[in-house]
Amino acid sequence: MADRVELLGSALDSLSEGAALADVGGGMVFWNRAAEQITGYQSGEVVCRQVRQLLELLVVGGASKWVRATAIGTSNDRGSMVRIRHALGYEVPVRARVMILRDGMGTRIGSGVLFHSADNVDALPHGESNDDAKIAESQTQLEDRLARLHEAFHRGELPLGILWITVDQGAELRRSHGSRACESMLEALERTLASGLKPTEEIGRWGEDEFLVMSHEGNAAALADHAQILAGLSRTTNFRWWGDRISLTVSIGAAQAQHGETLSALLERAQAAMQASIHAGGNHISRAQGKA
Secondary structure (H helix, E strand, O other): OHHHHHHHHHHHHOOOOEEEEEEOOOEEEEEOHHHHHHHOOOHHHHOOOEHHHHHHHHEEEOHHHHHHHHHHOOOOOOOEEEEEEOOOOOEEEEEEEEEEEEOOOOOEEEEEEEEEEOOOOOOOOOOOOOOOHHHHHHHHHHHHHHHHHHHHHHOOOOOOEEEEEEEOOHHHHHHHHOHHHHHHHHHHHHHHHHHOOOOOOEEEEEEOOEEEEEEOOOOHHHHHHHHHHHHHHHOOOOEEEOOEEEOOOEEEEEEEOOOOOOHHHHHHHHHHHHHHHHHOOOOOEEEOOOOO
16 A cells, blocks of 8 residues: 555656645645645645645635635636736646545545646636736736636637727827726626626736626627627717716627637737737727637
């Protein structure tokens, strides 16, 4: 038995991913070499800690999600994005996948977490950002949801379409009226756009002046038609700042997911279509070209 445990430990130590194993009571029992390298914390500093205590030490963002997944279920195949506080004080973005460990009878005996640095992993394109915490949180939540929907699409469960929306007047309003006015405008516009979504669709901030809509329209033509409706709604947003009425328009890129396409490639097509709408003068909808 001791030989088997040693063999398992050696196998886990050979992984390039960080591996953490906890017993059924939530006590950490194993922390491999990759986990040491990623976090800066040695095994002796981590083993025997409770998972919740460990997360309070390590995790900067997404801790509640990770704790919940560790406690009752499994995360999606791509993993959940969290930020780990390295032992030296800086933050490391990682993707973490959680699994429940069971014995041969199906009884739960513990849980495991595999995590790796997100710096070099199929990085998803985002909109321009000013490092605002609210935008960063929205991006993280959208990334997680996008990964789940993309996997469901490839399993044949749901179609997936992306609308990348940018506000044509964002930069100008920020210069002329300030950041508070611009943020108020973006909040009002998001509410307006959300009112035009179907019950299964979602919207969130994807950049400083940008939104992302996740849709389940059945084809590219229907997705583009939906984008036209949202563009029309944006023009009805009644936004005033200190008595000034500010007219709003948006530029939208629409991309329908294709089989065999990565999530980053899908988003790149939506971003390119959005940029084409900007180059067309704004207040425009562009349909993404299919992948080569």
